[in-house]
Structure formats: C-alpha cells, structure tokens
Amino acid sequence: MTKNPETERPAWTVRGSDRDEFPEVLRVVGEALLAGDDPDTMAERAFPLHDAVGYDRVLVAVDGEGDAEEVVGATNHFPFEMALPGGPRAVAGVTAVGVWPTYRRRGVLSALMRRQLADIRASGGRYAALWASEGAIYGRFGYGPAATEMETAVQRQYGVLRPEAPRDPALRVRLADPVRVRDDLALVHREVAAAQVGQFQRGSHWWDRFLRDKPDSRDGKSPRLAAVVSGPDGPLGYALYRTLNKWSGDGARGEVHVEEVLATAPAAWTALFEHLFNRDLTSRVRFGFLAEDNPLRHLVVDRDRVVPTLYTSLWMRLVDVPGALAERSYAAPVEAVVEVADRHAPWNAGRWRIGADRGGARVEAVQDAPDVSLDVSHLGAAYLGQTSLEGYLRAGLLTEHTPGAVAGLDAALHRADAPFCGRIF
Numbered sequence: 001m002t003k004n005p006e007t008e009r010p011a012w013t014v015r016g017s018d019r020d021e022f023p024e025v026l027r028v029v030g031e032a033l034l035a036g037d038d039p040d041t042m043a044e045r046a047f048p049l050h051d052a053v054g055y056d057r058v059l060v061a062v063d064g065e066g067d068a069e070e071v072v073g074a075t076n077h078f079p080f081e082m083a084l085p086g087g088p089r090a091v092a093g094v095t096a097v098g099v100w101p102t103y104r105r106r107g108v109l110s111a112l113m114r115r116q117l118a119d120i121r122a123s124g125g126r127y128a129a130l131w132a133s134e135g136a137i138y139g140r141f142g143y144g145p146a147a148t149e150m151e152t153a154v155q156r157q158y159g160v161l162r163p164e165a166p167r168d169p170a171l172r173v174r175l176a177d178p179v180r181v182r183d184d185l186a187l188v189h190r191e192v193a194a195a196q197v198g199q200f201q202r203g204s205h206w207w208d209r210f211l212r213d214k215p216d217s218r219d220g221k222s223p224r225l226a227a228v229v230s231g232p233d234g235p236l237g238y239a240l241y242r243t244l245n246k247w248s249g250d251g252a253r254g255e256v257h258v259e260e261v262l263a264t265a266p267a268a269w270t271a272l273f274e275h276l277f278n279r280d281l282t283s284r285v286r287f288g289f290l291a292e293d294n295p296l297r298h299l300v301v302d303r304d305r306v307v308p309t310l311y312t313s314l315w316m317r318l319v320d321v322p323g324a325l326a327e328r329s330y331a332a333p334v335e336a337v338v339e340v341a342d343r344h345a346p347w348n349a350g351r352w353r354i355g356a357d358r359g360g361a362r363v364e365a366v367q368d369a370p371d372v373s374l375d376v377s378h379l380g381a382a383y384l385g386q387t388s389l390e391g392y393l394r395a396g397l398l399t400e401h402t403p404g405a406v407a408g409l410d411a412a413l414h415r416a417d418a419p420f421c422g423r424i425f
C-alpha cells in the first residue's frame with residue numbers, strides 16, 4: 001500500500017475509470033450504500049443503463065499500485081437535460097457516491113468532489129444536481145437544498161374528490177402492463193419534462209431502468225401497473241403503481257403504492273386519482289413522490305386528510321455562477337452585487353453584479369461593494385425558485401449589507417410552481 005511519506009497514512013489518487021473496472025465500482029458503492037445485493041444482481045441492473053450513457057464520467061479513488069491497486073471510493077454523473085428556470089439545460093446528475101468503509105473520513109470524498117466539479121466545468125457544464133443520502137454531506141461542497149417534495153398515505157375513505165373537480169366524460173382510463181403502454185408513458189413524460197422544473201428527459205435507457213420489474217424488487221407487492229388516461233387526441237397522464245394484498249380480521253386492507261403520477265391536463269389528474277382511490281379491496285393509497293403543489297390536496301374534499309411528509313429531493317450546485325445566473329429567468333427586476341464564497345470551485349468566488357428583469361439577465365464580475373455576501377450553496381438552494389434566501393438571512397447564515405437586497409433577490413428568483421424531480425437517480 002502506498003504511504004504518504006509525511007503523514008505515514010495511506011495515500012490515494014483520483015482518476016477516471018472504464019467499463020472493465022465498473023464491477024469494482026459497483027462493489028465499493030454498493031457496500032457503502034448498504035445495497036445488500038449480490039454482484040450479479042448489481043451488474044444486471046447497472047450495466048444496461050451505463051452501457052447507454054458511457055463510463056467516461058466515472059471517477060474512482062484508488063489506493064496502492066499495479067496489481068495491488070484497489071478502488072476505495074467512486075462517484076459518477078449522468079448527462080441530463082433538465083428543465084430549469086429559463087429552459088431545458090445540461091445538468092450533471094451526480095450519482096453513485098461511495099467510499100469504502102475503512103477509508104471514510106480521510107478526505108476521499110472531498111478529493112472526488114473537487115475533481116468532479118473541475119471536470120464538469122471543463123466540459124462546459126454549469127450545473128450539478130443530486131439526491132443526497134444524508135443532508136449533512138453536500139452543503140460543504142457547494143450544493144444547496146433546492147427542491148422539497150412530499151410523500152403521503154391517504155385512507156381510502158378520504159380519497160373523495162370535490163364535486164367541482166374537473167371531469168371530462170371523453171377521457172378513458174386504461175389499466176395495462178407498463179411495458180405495453182411505454183410509448184404513451186414516454187409521450188406524457190416528454191411533455192411534462194419540457195416545462196416542469198426538476199424533471200430530466202428520459203431516453204429509452206431510462207425507461208428500461210424505470211420499467212424493470214424483477215420479482216426480487218417487489219417486496220411482496222404486485223407487478224407494476226400503468227393506468228393511462230387518454231382523450232380523443234391521445235394520452236394525457238398516467239399513474240405507475242403496485243398493489244399490496246393485505247387482510248385483517250375485519251376485512252380487506254389492501255394498499256395502492258403509487259410510484260409516479262403525472263398529467264398534462266386538470267381532468268386527467270381527476271381521472272387518475274379517482275382510479276387510484278377506487279381499487280376494490282384497498283384501504284389506503286400511498287404516494288411516494290409528489291410535488292409540493294401537486295393538485296391532490298386541492299382536489300380532495302378534506303385536504304387535511306392528505307398529510308404530507310416533506311423531504312429534500314434535488315440538491316443544486318452552480319458550477320458556473322455567472323453563466324447559470326445569466327441564463328436564468330427572473331420573476332421581477334433586480335439589480336444587486338452578490339459576493340460569493342466557493343471553497344471547492346474557486347473560479348466562482350468573487351463579486352458578481354446581477355442585473356435582471358423579465359427579459360433576461362446580465363452578470364459581470366465587479367469590485368463594487370456587495371449588497372449580499374453568501375455561500376455558493378445558498379445560490380444553488382435558491383436557483384429553482386422554491387428555497388428563499390430570506391430563510392438563510394434569518395438563520396444568520398448569509399450577510400445582507402444593503403437592507404432589502406435579499407428580499408429583492410428572492411422576489412426575482414421566485415417561481416410560482418414548485419420544482420419536482422420525483423425520481424432518485
């Protein structure tokens with residue numbers, strides 16, 4: 001094992017990887033994430049997707065040399081086209097981060113993150129996004145909690161929709177094997193993902209991944225079902241779900257577990273929710289992933305019976321601060337000098353004058369006195385228009401030099417619609 005001569009501790013290096021090494025990467029990341037899968041299962045799941053997107057973004061930390069070399073940490077990112085405020089953008093979807101348990105807390109992740117940010121920037125990338133296993137990890141690397149989503153479980157008797165919920169007799173709901181209606185799913189999703197901030201476009205390799213349905217991954221539930229709602233001009237929405245067959249002494253206690261429900265028209269939401277709440281022999285519908293502003297709570301008669309559990313989904317990282325701020329859309333005019341601290345991507349550090357209105361934005365490096373001083377993670381958090389900078393100000397985590405400057409930035413960055421990713425990648 002190589003040693004650092006000064007510290008006598010093991011030294012490692014970070015480098016790119018390839019397909020041949022990928023089983024090792026899976027072994028390390030799988031163990032770090034307590035995946036509990038055997039190597040063949042991991043490989044069977046991972047290779048098809050990665051064969052499609054390539055292995056050139058995989059980074060590994062390795063210890064030792066030659067035959068003794070071992071992978072001790074890894075990270076990767078997917079090349080996404082994700083809807084952001086301002087339009088669809090190239091986003092690095094950071095994934096599969098793991099450090100071998102006996103190498104943790106020695107700086108391996110820090111080295112991987114620094115290299116990954118530099119690589120994304122070198123390839124012209126402006127954004128990185130991820131789902132974090134733990135909220136304490138990524139703030140230090142400049143990621144901010146940018147999207148809050150919800151899960152909920154609704155007792156079936158409260159799944160009653162309001163009489164005035166939009167209902168269109170021309171719509172039909174079909175229940176099918178998702179693989180057979182895959183084209184309809186893809187059509188709906190493509191439309192949603194073009195505008196819904198936080199969604200990424202799914203190539204066919206992503207549909208292969210999401211529709212994979214092996215018995216060992218069902219956890220006692222049914223095979224996946226697709227309810228597709230269509231009008232005369234084609235599909236307008238779908239729900240992907242499984243059922244769980246349960247009984248108790250007083251009767252059926254089955255459950256509906258919804259993985260994804262999306263629609264492009266109000267009456268399609270109604271049709272889908274009415275389908276989900278009306279499966280016989282069930283007593284509860286669980287929704288795993290919903291936007292914070294999903295129509296469900298507006299459509300049910302008693303919104304308080306839809307109790308949301310909120311969680312952070314996307315953490316956003318501005319890899320190129322001026323580029324990202326310049327191509328964003330703004331809800332109100334703003335003029336401010338923002339002083340940015342960025343430990344891991346020093347090219348972002350400095351003072352940036354943002355001049356923006358509804359027509360566009362200019363961002364330039366300046367030496368002027370700042371109106372606000374903040375960390376790059378705060379800008380990442382606020383970028384999707386849901387997390388306010390005011391919250392960080394109240395918490396004493398950023399500094400406002402010009403009274404009202406933070407409120408002005410928030411008004412400009414705000415979006416009426418909540419971001420929604422809905423898929424852990």
Ligand SMILES: CC(=O)SCCNC(=O)CCNC(=O)[C@H](O)C(C)(C)COP(=O)(O)OP(=O)(O)OC[C@H]1O[C@@H](n2cnc3c(N)ncnc32)[C@H](O)[C@@H]1OP(=O)(O)O
Pocket residue numbers: 032033094095096097098099100103104105106107108109110111130131132133134136137140
């Ligand atoms: C996008 C995704 O893939 S999310 C999945 C992330 N992976 C996992 O959760 C798998 C299990 N965990 C691991 O593999 C590792 O513990 C990792 C990847 C989270 C951290 O790797 P390490 O090599 O130990 O991190 P590293 O030594 O570089 O730590 C850097 C700093 O982050 C802190 N840190 C690292 N992990 C955590 C954590 N889970 N909670 C709190 N602080 C953490 C360290 O204490 C250190 O702080 P310091 O700079 O103040 O000293």
